[in-house]
Amino acid sequence: MAGEFRDIKGVAKLTGSPERRKEWEQQLAAHRWSCIGWPSQWGGRDATLAQQVIFAEEYARAGVPGRVNHIGVELAGPTILTFGTEEQKQRFLPGIAAGTTIFCQGFSEPNAGSDLASVRTKARLEGDEWVVNGQKIWTSLAHISDWIFVVTRTEEGSQGPKGLTFLMMPIDQPGIEIRGIKQINGDAEFNETFFTDARCPADSLIGGVGDGWKIAMGLLAFERGVSTLGQQMGFRNELDEIIAAARANGAANDPLIRQRLAKAEIGLRLMRYGAMRMLSQTDHSRIDGAALTYKIQWASWRRNLGELAMDVLGQGGEITDHADYEWDMLPNLFLFSRADTIYGGTNQIQRNLIAERGLGMPREPRG
Amino acid sequence: MEFAFNDDQQMIAETARAFFDENATSERTRRAMAGDGIDHELWVAFCQELALSGIGLPESAGGAGLGLVELAIVAEAAGAQVAALPMLGSLAQAAQAIAAGGDEHHRAEWLPALISGAKIGGYFHDATLRSDGDRLTGGSRFVPHGSSADIFVVTDARRLWIVRADAPGVTVMQQTTMDQTRPLAHVTLDGVQGELLPNAPAGLAAAHRAAFVMVAAEALGGAQACLDRTVAYARERVQFGRPIGSFQAYKHRLADMMVEIEQARSAVYWAACAVDEQSDEAAMAVHAAKSFAADTYFRCAGDMIQLHGGIGFTWEHDAHLYFKRARALQTMLGNGNWHREQIATMILGEAA
Secondary structure, eight states, X not given: OOSTTGGGTTOOSTTSSHHHHHHHHHHHHHTTOSOTTSOGGGTOOOOOHXXXXXXXXXXXXXXXXXXXXXXXXXXXXXXXXXXXXXXXXXXXXXXXXXXXXXXXEEOXXXXXXXXXXXXXXXXXXXXXXEEEEEEEEOOTTGGGOSEXXXXXXXXXXXXXXXXXXXXXXXXXXXXXXXXXXXXXTSOOOEEEEEEEEEEEEGGGEESSXXXXXHXXXXXXXXXXXXXXXXXXXXXXXXXXXXXHHHHHHSGGGOHHHHHHHHHHHHHHHHHHHHHHHHHHXXXXXXXXXXXXXXXXXXXXXXXXXXHHHHHHHGGGGGOOSOTTSOOOHHHHHHHHTTTTTTXXXXXXXXXXXXXXXXXXXXXXXXX | OOOSOOHHHHXXXXXXXXXXXXXXXXXXXXXXXXTTSOOHHHHHIIIIIIOOTTBTBOGGGXXXXXXXXXXXXXXXXXXXXXXXXXXXXXXXXXXXXXXXXXXXXXXHHHHHHHHHTSSOEEEEEOTTOEEETTEEEEEEEEEETGGGOSEEEXXXXXXXXXXXXXXXXEEEEEOOOSSTTSOEEEEEEEEEEOEEOSOHHXXXXXXXXXXXXXXXXXXXXXXXXXXXXXXXXXXXOEETTXXXXXXXXXXXXXXXXXXXXXXXXXXXXXXXXXXXXTOTTXXXXXXXXXXXXXXXXXXXXXXXXXXXXXXXXXXXXXXXXXXXXXXXXXXXXXXXXXXXXXXXXXXXXXXX
């Protein structure tokens, strides 16, 4: 990344330089690189899985910051393509593809973190509008987004996965308030999002009333897609940085550090070939169990990598030259990676999923 | 690299799995354990009826061709049953060393006999081996199935020789070994005549790679079997009024086993593919596979005992066969720390 956008090369913070990153998103779109896996009819390139993998790897290799609209491109777009009406496709897809409609995700709630089926945010139909009340939390990048998709409870008294509806809502309206949540590394990528008689048109729902669970689960399946391989290129950069630091300060001579670096290297390679296995498996009924293990694998690997980074850096890793509590890549990795084993389903939830769905264990009795 | 099995590989996997499931039963393995650690009937059937013993060996020498991916598939199936067979020493080490390191004459003399099961090969390394012309003096205390071997391939890490087990000066003593499915022997050579193989570097590389991949694949099969058997137990065993598999503490152990096993599977097939395709990554991949898969197996076998409770600790239950095999695979052919240090050297250079 050497040209016009070199000022945002290597931006580590997810919230860093949002305006420039939106411009970058639009630059990608101008050359039809914003959503290559989508159908060409909607601005994509009909790219095969292998092509998407190559693109994701090259993208990360160039040191380009994370995609400011990855939720739009990887989650909202595919959801609309799969479950949306023709009219909804026309309304949303061009903006997402162009990088002008930025999306965020309204799933988690204060009392329903990994337990999506217990969301309480309510929506009721009033005339030709849905009226939404409740609260979401951990809404990444909501403060720079234009739209939010929200899982709401539309059936009074319903419980669990029943009675949920999936709504698309414009963020810029008086009924939606966004408050940043300052996190462990000083950054504020996440938000609390409050809905007080927030409104969206009646036809903003994806699927039918009560289909919310099905849509949300379909959407989570997209998360297991190609992005995993691009993500690994970022991990590669982080590990290389640690290797360089270990060489520079002599930690590379410590036999225990050598073992841990070797383990990290092995783990990274195995994630890569694991993802390849997952993506090349054509019989999807067979991959489910193996694919389920991927989240816990990378999250634990990266958390360990953060600890290894600090052990390589020594006490120097605990001070920063920046006055505003901003951290360089490796200390920031150490702090941020504590979230990896929580978001997208905690390690504990993942283990339940693996045991129940992957190994067929009986569910825990519920009260 | 291809990451899904093709139809032929799928067929080999199914055939091998069915063969070992049916024949390498606990009763038969336990009979072999009481003897020299080999189920000889099974070995002959594997070599001659199933005809998978020549996999990974050149067709010109009576082998079946194909590569380490197919060899790994077979070893995985054998490992799943802790089959008591001399596969490692005879096929992955001796035969591979002779095929790649020997000349026409060596290949013609020994490979058909090893592949058919008529002869059993052993292999060992002795860093302090002394050679006086073609006379060798030295030995090893840890030769897998050494007491059953007809020939030994012997190396000092630079050269390779073939030694006949019945040659004057060879002494073989079977050790009482923790893993009775693969007992070790103490072999000593006292001025024994050896036959030098002309291409030692190729023979050593082939034997190392095949052995690392085979051990890793065997570990993968064993680890998966530990998980499968524990899952089956977790469904049927009821405590506190419900199947123990419904308890979260139990589920999480099972899930962790599966997470490790899926990575071990990636490691084994990455290594096998990388060797078959002569990729630059092959050296790193075989070290990764050997260390990772063996550790995974040990962890899963230990968990299998724990998750079975008291019954898992008994001689009657098969859990200890897996546990002991897993321990043996961790230490043989270099322990995990040694393999990881090889990788550390690749990414960091030698320690100062």
